[in-house]
Amino acid sequence: MGTHVIKMPDIGEGIAEVELSVWHVKVGDMVVEDQVLADVMTDKAMVDIPSPVHGKVIALGGQPGEVMAVGSVLISIEVEGAGNVKESAQPAPVKEAPVAAAKVETVVESKPVAAPSPKAAVCQGPMVARAADERPLASPAVRKHALDLGIQLRLVRGTGPAGRVLHEDLEAYLTQGQSNASAPVAAAYAQRTDEQQIPVIGMRRKIAQRMQDATQRAAHFSYVEEIDVTAVEELRTHLNEKHGATRGKLTLLPFLVRAMVVALRDFPQMNARYDDEAQVITRLGAVHVGVATQSDVGLMVPVVRHAEARSLWDSAAEIARLANAARNGKASRDELSGSTITLTSLGALGGIVSTPVLNLPEVAIVGVNKIVERPMVIKGQIVIRKMMNLSSSFDHRVVDGMDAALFIQAIRGLLEQPATLFVD
Template sequence: MAEHVIKLPDVGEGVAEAELVEWHVKVGDLVREDMLLAAVMTDKATVEIPSPVHGEITWLGAEIGDVVAVGSPLIRLKVEGEAAEGPSAAEAPKAIEEPKPEAAAKAVDATEAKPAATATAPAARAPKPAPANNRNHFPARPQFAVPRAEGEKPLASPAVRLRATEAGIDLRQVPGTGPAGRIVHEDIDAFLARGPQAPTGAPGLIRNLAVEDIKVVGLRRRIAEKMAVAKSRIPHITYVEEIDVTALEELRAALNRQKRADQPKLTLLPFLMRAMVKAIADQPNVNAIFNDEAGVVHQYGGVHIGIATQTPGGLMVPVVRHAEARDVWDSAAELARLSDAARTGTATREELSGSTITITSLGAMGGVVTTPVINHPEVAIVGVNKIMMRPVWDGTQFIPRKMMNLSSSFDHRVVDGWDAAVFIQRIKALLETPALIFVEG
């Protein structure tokens, strides 16, 4: 038998390290060639690592959430044949040293000598025999388990904890009778013999004191890090405006009824994208990235709109590039393609980076008002709230209109409140008179 070492491969694009987000195997598993072993993530792109050989897993070099350098040993397998490439002796994990023969012999001699010494001791010094049933040594237990205080950790040995886990017992419900309240096996026996704890509140209702520790890894950790940077470094100003989208919704429905079979279904977002392109032409300062470390604002001519998209793994932002060169239908098609790629995990690194301004929308779940977090290092984000039918006063009477709020945030270091308001008011005018969206010039 020989050992084969699998190292973290070079995933390309100059990436020097990756985060381990999933193990598909454990030590002792038998694997075959091309079987998936692990998944790593870098810059929101997930890469799966297959096995190049048949073998048995003998060692895993990282835990979920660890960042591993490219080229580092990741997995060791026991394989048939000659010795495979592996780490040097210095890199290999140290085995537990066996005691030397001389030391072992001395230990045996010392052990054998102890009974003789004990035999010469006075009979009065002989220890008293332990009671046959040592459970009587512990004080009487209360009839019902009393939950520990919030946050108090029960004391117990690893063996007792393992037994409790296998039996589905919450140790915080078990009174300990050992020293300092330590829970021992006899306490587990008593708890099991007592059966389910009687409820202390309403009949049939039992307090759930379970706490599950969930490690924040992979995409979730990247989202957390980016949100923390955005909120800690960007002074947000949020501007909310109400928009009458009745005419826009009528136009959208009419266009969808007349669309060709090869054309995508239009949602509100492609119209908003076209309105943003027109508004940005008047105020290019909102279509920018702020390098606050260098003190430089990079203002772009091309409008690259990020679309915040909810996926099974978390929030991702695919980018519709050069929205200024796309009409409503082209914007809708590209939006649908990118959103599907993000949700299925097939979006490339290029498709998930390079935005200059972002749209965030929760659709029907959009609420009345939101406070969007800017996609750092951009300086603006436009938030779409849900459309609701509301009574609107037209000067003589109340009439039903489809109304929607735009909740938009701006980097106040770069965009003044006045400029933010002018930008949103321009979008409002375009969406309320949608024919203007199609007027060039």
């Protein structure tokens, strides 16, 4: 028998170190070739590390959350034959992640192999009673899904990172016939003194670092404008009725992308990146729109490339494809990088006003709030219209307030007169 040592590979793009996010194996496990051993986090995306050999895990080289240099020992596997480490030159045993670290995997990260499946976890205890004022962790999409199903999220056991409730947990909850169940009165009013410490690692650490970096380096300012989206919603409904079955359904997002593309023709300073170290602004002709997407592991920004060359349906299909890839953890590094301006939306949960944080090194981000019906005065008459706010942020080091307002006003004009979206 021999030992095969797998070192942290060179991910490319000049990356010298990565963060070990989660182990999918433990000491004593038998692994096969191409089995995923661990996930590591670069500055841009999560990367799987597969096994190149068959064998038995004898040592792990780090713990989740640890930053490891490229070339350092990741894992040691006992294999048939000589392996790749000579007996006389075999390195000292690398540290094994303690039992506590394995527990952190099941709480904090998204998909450790050793963790039970959502349905299995629910079968062990499908309903969990939380305090009435305790807000369970869940993405906006999961909250909306639970609302549509009539499920109280506080009664659903979450199997995601830090107990986050996932779509699969809602399905398992329904499967167990608990959708209409209520928590026992005694449990609902019981005092709680428990605490839980959640290590900030993996995707959450990257998000925290990027948000902190953006707010410290850029001179943020926000601008909010109200838009009458009645006409564009009527157009969207008409197009879906006529072409939805053959071309796919349209949401509001591809119309917003189109409006941004057209408005950027007159405001190219918004479609730019600012290198504050070199003091250089780069304006780009290509419009690569980042679409902020909430996933079970945190916020991701997949990129719709060359939005200026896409039709409504092409944009809609690409937005849907990228969002699905991001939520399933399948988005590549290329799909998560290279945006020139970002669009962010919480959909039906979008609220009235928000203050989006810039996606550096970009200088503009357009935020979409929810659509509500309100009485408006038009030509002296009170009518019911569908209204929506755009809450957008800009880097004041690069973008002047007047230009930002005019840019958003241009988007407003295009959406309120949607025929102008297609007039070249």
